[in-house]
Amino acid sequence: MTMHNPPPGRRKGVPAKVLRGPYDPAGQPQLNRPDHLHLSLFAWNVRNGLSASKIVLKDPDRYQDFWTWSSAKKLLQATEAAGFDSQLQYGMWSGYGGATGWNEAHYDFATAAATSAAVTERIGIISTMHVGYQVPPLIFAKILASIDHVSGGRLGLNIVAGQNSVDYAQFGLVGPPSQEIRYAIADEMVTALKHLWSSDEPVDFEGEYFQFYGAQDGRGPRPRGQGRGDVLRRGRGERRQGRRGGRGDAPGDRPGCARGVADPQRPHHEQRAADLRRGGVR
Template sequence: MSIDQAKKLQPRASVPAEVIRGPFDPGGQPSLERDHPLHVSLFAWNVRSGLAATKAVLTDEGRYADQWAWPASRELLRTAERVGFDSQLQYGMWSGYGGATNWNGAGLDFATGAAASAAVTDRLGLFTTVHVGYDFHPLLVAKLTAATDHVSGGRLGVNIVAAYDLADYAQFGFGFGTERDPDADERGITRSSAERYAMADEFCTLLKYLWTSAEPVDFEGKYFQAYGAQVNPRPTSSPRPLLMSAASSDLGIDFAARQCDAIFIAGLQSGGHDSDAVKASYATTAAKVRAAAASHDRQVRICGMCFVVMDETDEKAAATMAWLEQEIDVAAVQNLYSRYRGVPSEALDAQVNENWVRNLGLGISGRQIVGSYETVANELADLYEAGVEHVAMCFWDPARSVEAFGTHVMPLLKERGLRH
């Protein structure tokens, strides 16, 4: 049966998609207004050990590593909501990085984690993470996310990742070819960064059509096709859920500026740089991203990712951080990097250095914030002054730290005008 014949069997006629690539915002962009000047997210709560590749988690796995497991994660989310966090953001994983800690080797997936979060919270915003590149069709993602947004009363946002992980490609049945291997076989992945972002661009366009169109849609792109496609219920969020992405390369910034509403940026780590240099690096990138969005008549929310180790004093927090560094699971960090780079981990020995391992193993190159509650508040204020409006924080010792953040840090942020 041809596509035209199949379409005649559908109960309603479909409308052709006139746009394939962004910028595309049917009905306009969602509101980027925030309840507080600095929006605060709990990040990476849904995967084993979060952003911490350290053998320190093995001293009490239930407390440090398995915060993702239900019902512990249920209570963590409820605590985050109670103490004033604005949202949670799931880290998207399909496999972990091994090592002695089995770093990220277990966790709640993008669909189950988001739906479960919706059911056990009332106010908390829910950001889930979806990978483009493993042949997930936008119709599937549109259906799952629209239903979750409906269940949550319009609290869902979607973080888009242009998939890159070669081990995960293999899990989905693809070969290991990359742009470094142009002779990959017919099932090999030969997608360059440009092609991955082109796929993500089409993916988001069709996703937006499906979220917003009252009529079935025909979409004929290079990477995705759909005929008579529709979802019902459509999202409760109006005109649609927020789209989020992380961007560092020019390609990534171009894609995110055209299609997404909230964009993660990175700056210098504090180690080896004074605070003014760190702030300046974030401010420069934030201005670049905003300018890219403005060139498409769009606005964006600037976001930052942080790994937080905090205690009553700077000295106590520094001692904990020193312990975490001493126990870093180097094998797991090497596995992560080898999958990013597409080379065997044993070939990385010559590339390993202390700062590289520290930055990847404790925060995956996000901003490391280590210190007292006052120090944490001050560093978050620095990020805000640099243009970061939304921080996604992964905490060492999650249950204790989320409670302490609400008790000690939130009032300090209020004093600094960052919370109402």
């Protein structure tokens, strides 16, 4: 392997032989579920959520600023108590403005995931991660493994390649690049993360978009469940839907991959569902 420009102070690392997926050193997680329906609370961590309507201005505390922690904590706990399977935090670096300041205030992916893990016990935690802004894989690897450990193995990842030119500019970059390049970057990032989470030795990784030498995500914590978190891939581009589109375990429009322990309320939910099917709503 020819090194690009290895730092002189590096420690010895094991060369990564696989730089793009598919790559699952411990096999893919088991995604089969007994239930066909997966309910997820989406975009609780951004102002207005996904509502672009000015109706939110009639009661800002309730409809616009529920993302602030005093409200969000109660919302997450109520969501879990209602039997939802997961919650998925929206990834946002710049909002859309307007009279409502749509999405202009928000919690970042790491804080939102870690705090929600601390106030819930069962619900899956799916965190959105933008991979196209040249953030080193080692930073993502450590943050995400720590959150998964705190949550008891409930973390899933929503991988986003990024396509907003304003966001690229905020990181000092010109973008977005072509769809092919964006998904190649996502592919390489996911593969790099799996190396960092699974290797017992420091790793040398020399991809086209990411390079690191002697890198290791410490001796722990590591993501539970086959050494990594579950990976979703969102978007509907041809490359995303194809074989090389993100190397995810499940598509983000069918988020059936967040782990969770048995729900003690499940018998109640099943009985209510049966009543609804018979038309005897209670």
